[in-house]
Amino acid sequence: MSPSVAAEPFADVSVDPAVRGFLHRPASPRNAFVLGHGAGSNSRAPLLVALAETLAEAGFAVLRCDLPYRQARPYGPPRPGDAVRDRQGLMNAVNAVKKLAPGKVFLGGHSYGGRQASMLCAEQPGLVEGLLLCSYPLHPPGKPDRLRVQHLPALRVPVLFVHGTKDPFGTIEELDAARKLIPAKTELLRVEGAGHDLGFKGKARREELPGEIVAEFWKVVG
Numbered sequence: 001m002s003p004s005v006a007a008e009p010f011a012d013v014s015v016d017p018a019v020r021g022f023l024h025r026p027a028s029p030r031n032a033f034v035l036g037h038g039a040g041s042n043s044r045a046p047l048l049v050a051l052a053e054t055l056a057e058a059g060f061a062v063l064r065c066d067l068p069y070r071q072a073r074p075y076g077p078p079r080p081g082d083a084v085r086d087r088q089g090l091m092n093a094v095n096a097v098k099k100l101a102p103g104k105v106f107l108g109g110h111s112y113g114g115r116q117a118s119m120l121c122a123e124q125p126g127l128v129e130g131l132l133l134c135s136y137p138l139h140p141p142g143k144p145d146r147l148r149v150q151h152l153p154a155l156r157v158p159v160l161f162v163h164g165t166k167d168p169f170g171t172i173e174e175l176d177a178a179r180k181l182i183p184a185k186t187e188l189l190r191v192e193g194a195g196h197d198l199g200f201k202g203k204a205r206r207e208e209l210p211g212e213i214v215a216e217f218w219k220v221v222g
Helices: 044-056 068-072 080-097 111-125 172-179 208-220
Strands: 007-012 020-026 029-038 060-065 104-108 129-134 159-164 186-191
Touching: 007 044, 007 060, 007 080, 020 044, 020 080, 029 044, 029 080, 029 111, 044 060, 044 104, 044 208, 060 080, 068 080, 080 104, 080 111, 104 111, 111 129, 129 208, 159 172, 159 208, 172 186, 186 208
Parallel strands: 029 060, 029 104, 104 129, 129 159, 159 186
Antiparallel strands: 007 020, 020 060
Protein backbone atom coordinates (compact mmCIF):
# COMPACT_ATOMS: atom_id res chain seq x y z
CA MET A 1 0.00 0.00 0.00
CA SER A 2 1.43 3.39 -0.95
CA PRO A 3 1.56 6.09 1.73
CA SER A 4 -1.21 8.68 1.73
CA VAL A 5 1.40 11.47 1.90
CA ALA A 6 4.13 10.89 -0.68
CA ALA A 7 7.71 11.86 0.13
CA GLU A 8 9.54 14.37 -2.06
CA PRO A 9 13.27 15.09 -2.24
CA PHE A 10 14.15 18.16 -0.19
CA ALA A 11 17.22 20.38 -0.22
CA ASP A 12 18.22 23.72 1.23
CA VAL A 13 21.69 24.61 0.03
CA SER A 14 21.53 28.21 1.27
CA VAL A 15 22.88 27.09 4.64
CA ASP A 16 26.09 25.33 5.71
CA PRO A 17 25.89 22.46 6.20
CA ALA A 18 23.18 22.01 3.61
CA VAL A 19 19.92 20.28 4.46
CA ARG A 20 19.10 17.28 2.28
CA GLY A 21 16.60 14.48 2.60
CA PHE A 22 12.97 13.66 2.00
CA LEU A 23 9.93 15.70 2.98
CA HIS A 24 6.49 14.30 3.80
CA ARG A 25 4.09 17.23 3.69
CA PRO A 26 0.32 16.85 4.13
CA ALA A 27 -1.97 19.46 2.59
CA SER A 28 -2.28 21.60 5.73
CA PRO A 29 0.37 20.51 8.25
CA ARG A 30 -0.21 21.64 11.82
CA ASN A 31 3.16 20.71 13.32
CA ALA A 32 6.57 19.67 12.00
CA PHE A 33 9.11 16.96 12.77
CA VAL A 34 12.78 16.37 11.86
CA LEU A 35 14.15 12.82 11.98
CA GLY A 36 17.83 11.83 11.90
CA HIS A 37 19.24 8.40 11.06
CA GLY A 38 21.64 6.01 12.77
CA ALA A 39 25.40 5.82 12.31
CA GLY A 40 25.45 3.23 9.55
CA SER A 41 22.32 4.36 7.78
CA ASN A 42 20.72 7.29 5.93
CA SER A 43 17.38 9.03 5.52
CA ARG A 44 15.97 6.03 3.66
CA ALA A 45 16.14 3.81 6.76
CA PRO A 46 12.96 1.70 6.95
CA LEU A 47 12.17 2.77 10.53
CA LEU A 48 12.46 6.46 9.63
CA VAL A 49 10.30 6.00 6.53
CA ALA A 50 7.59 4.22 8.51
CA LEU A 51 7.67 6.84 11.26
CA ALA A 52 7.54 9.71 8.77
CA GLU A 53 4.60 8.20 6.93
CA THR A 54 2.68 7.71 10.17
CA LEU A 55 3.45 11.22 11.41
CA ALA A 56 2.44 12.74 8.07
CA GLU A 57 -0.87 10.90 8.17
CA ALA A 58 -1.37 12.49 11.61
CA GLY A 59 -0.87 15.97 10.16
CA PHE A 60 2.86 16.58 10.62
CA ALA A 61 5.24 17.92 8.01
CA VAL A 62 8.16 15.51 8.38
CA LEU A 63 11.72 15.85 7.12
CA ARG A 64 13.91 12.75 7.07
CA CYS A 65 17.32 14.33 6.73
CA ASP A 66 20.72 12.96 5.73
CA LEU A 67 23.18 14.14 8.36
CA PRO A 68 26.17 16.11 7.05
CA TYR A 69 28.61 13.20 7.47
CA ARG A 70 26.35 11.07 5.29
CA GLN A 71 26.09 13.78 2.65
CA ALA A 72 29.90 13.83 2.56
CA ARG A 73 30.35 10.05 2.51
CA PRO A 74 27.69 7.66 1.19
CA TYR A 75 28.93 4.75 3.31
CA GLY A 76 30.52 4.16 6.67
CA PRO A 77 29.98 5.51 10.18
CA PRO A 78 30.54 9.08 11.35
CA ARG A 79 34.05 10.03 12.42
CA PRO A 80 34.84 11.46 15.86
CA GLY A 81 35.09 14.98 14.46
CA ASP A 82 31.74 14.87 12.64
CA ALA A 83 29.39 15.31 15.60
CA VAL A 84 29.48 19.11 15.90
CA ARG A 85 28.76 19.59 12.22
CA ASP A 86 26.03 16.94 12.33
CA ARG A 87 24.30 18.85 15.12
CA GLN A 88 24.55 22.04 13.08
CA GLY A 89 22.93 20.17 10.22
CA LEU A 90 20.06 19.11 12.47
CA MET A 91 19.60 22.69 13.63
CA ASN A 92 19.48 23.87 10.02
CA ALA A 93 16.87 21.18 9.30
CA VAL A 94 14.76 22.35 12.24
CA ASN A 95 14.91 25.94 11.00
CA ALA A 96 13.87 24.74 7.54
CA VAL A 97 10.74 22.92 8.74
CA LYS A 98 9.71 25.83 10.97
CA LYS A 99 8.72 27.55 7.73
CA LEU A 100 6.41 24.69 6.73
CA ALA A 101 3.94 24.49 9.61
CA PRO A 102 2.41 27.05 11.99
CA GLY A 103 2.48 24.90 15.12
CA LYS A 104 5.08 23.07 17.16
CA VAL A 105 8.37 21.64 15.92
CA PHE A 106 9.81 18.37 17.21
CA LEU A 107 13.12 16.58 16.74
CA GLY A 108 14.27 12.99 17.01
CA GLY A 109 16.04 10.11 15.45
CA HIS A 110 17.38 6.62 15.65
CA SER A 111 20.56 5.78 17.61
CA TYR A 112 23.32 8.24 16.58
CA GLY A 113 20.78 10.60 15.03
CA GLY A 114 18.79 10.65 18.24
CA ARG A 115 21.89 11.14 20.37
CA GLN A 116 22.98 14.14 18.33
CA ALA A 117 19.40 15.48 18.48
CA SER A 118 19.44 15.22 22.27
CA MET A 119 22.82 16.93 22.51
CA LEU A 120 21.58 19.73 20.26
CA CYS A 121 18.52 20.21 22.46
CA ALA A 122 20.76 20.39 25.52
CA GLU A 123 22.91 23.02 23.80
CA GLN A 124 19.98 24.98 22.36
CA PRO A 125 17.12 25.19 24.90
CA GLY A 126 13.87 26.19 23.25
CA LEU A 127 14.88 25.01 19.78
CA VAL A 128 12.09 22.41 19.67
CA GLU A 129 9.18 21.40 21.88
CA GLY A 130 9.77 17.68 22.21
CA LEU A 131 12.30 14.94 21.54
CA LEU A 132 11.90 11.37 20.23
CA LEU A 133 14.83 9.02 20.90
CA CYS A 134 14.60 5.59 19.26
CA SER A 135 17.25 3.11 20.45
CA TYR A 136 19.29 5.73 22.28
CA PRO A 137 22.89 4.39 22.32
CA LEU A 138 23.38 4.68 26.06
CA HIS A 139 26.80 3.01 25.91
CA PRO A 140 28.88 0.98 23.44
CA PRO A 141 27.90 -2.72 23.44
CA GLY A 142 29.61 -4.55 26.27
CA LYS A 143 30.90 -1.31 27.87
CA PRO A 144 28.26 -0.18 30.40
CA ASP A 145 30.84 1.96 32.18
CA ARG A 146 31.04 4.33 29.19
CA LEU A 147 27.67 5.99 29.63
CA ARG A 148 26.63 8.78 27.25
CA VAL A 149 24.59 10.75 29.74
CA GLN A 150 26.62 13.88 30.48
CA HIS A 151 24.22 16.22 28.66
CA LEU A 152 20.95 14.70 29.89
CA PRO A 153 20.55 17.02 32.94
CA ALA A 154 20.49 19.98 30.53
CA LEU A 155 17.43 18.73 28.62
CA ARG A 156 14.38 20.90 29.23
CA VAL A 157 11.92 19.38 26.75
CA PRO A 158 9.66 16.30 27.05
CA VAL A 159 11.35 13.13 25.81
CA LEU A 160 9.98 9.79 24.62
CA PHE A 161 12.49 6.94 24.57
CA VAL A 162 11.67 3.91 22.41
CA HIS A 163 13.87 0.96 23.31
CA GLY A 164 14.09 -2.75 22.59
CA THR A 165 14.48 -5.21 25.45
CA LYS A 166 17.39 -6.88 23.61
CA ASP A 167 19.27 -3.71 22.64
CA PRO A 168 23.02 -4.21 23.35
CA PHE A 169 23.51 -0.43 23.60
CA GLY A 170 21.65 -0.34 26.91
CA THR A 171 19.24 -2.33 29.02
CA ILE A 172 15.79 -1.12 29.99
CA GLU A 173 17.00 -0.78 33.59
CA GLU A 174 20.01 1.29 32.52
CA LEU A 175 17.81 3.54 30.42
CA ASP A 176 15.34 4.03 33.28
CA ALA A 177 18.25 5.16 35.47
CA ALA A 178 19.44 7.58 32.76
CA ARG A 179 15.95 9.04 32.36
CA LYS A 180 16.03 10.17 35.98
CA LEU A 181 18.82 12.61 35.06
CA ILE A 182 16.45 14.59 32.83
CA PRO A 183 14.49 17.31 34.66
CA ALA A 184 11.74 17.40 32.02
CA LYS A 185 8.98 14.82 31.53
CA THR A 186 10.14 11.51 30.05
CA GLU A 187 8.45 8.25 29.13
CA LEU A 188 9.74 4.92 27.84
CA LEU A 189 8.03 2.81 25.19
CA ARG A 190 9.42 -0.68 25.71
CA VAL A 191 9.57 -2.92 22.62
CA GLU A 192 9.60 -6.53 23.71
CA GLY A 193 12.13 -8.80 22.03
CA ALA A 194 13.54 -6.06 19.79
CA GLY A 195 17.19 -5.26 19.31
CA HIS A 196 18.80 -1.99 18.28
CA ASP A 197 16.89 -1.97 14.97
CA LEU A 198 13.52 -2.12 16.81
CA GLY A 199 12.40 -4.88 14.48
CA PHE A 200 13.14 -2.94 11.27
CA LYS A 201 15.96 -4.87 9.66
CA GLY A 202 16.08 -5.86 6.01
CA LYS A 203 12.51 -6.56 4.96
CA ALA A 204 11.32 -7.14 8.52
CA ARG A 205 8.77 -4.68 9.91
CA ARG A 206 6.94 -4.28 13.18
CA GLU A 207 3.93 -2.84 11.40
CA GLU A 208 2.17 -1.69 14.56
CA LEU A 209 5.16 0.07 16.12
CA PRO A 210 5.13 3.44 14.27
CA GLY A 211 1.52 4.03 15.27
CA GLU A 212 2.30 3.15 18.87
CA ILE A 213 5.28 5.52 18.87
CA VAL A 214 3.28 8.44 17.47
CA ALA A 215 0.41 7.89 19.90
CA GLU A 216 2.75 7.66 22.91
CA PHE A 217 4.80 10.65 21.76
CA TRP A 218 1.71 12.81 21.55
CA LYS A 219 0.80 11.82 25.12
CA VAL A 220 4.23 12.97 26.29
CA VAL A 221 4.33 16.32 24.48
CA GLY A 222 0.63 17.13 23.99
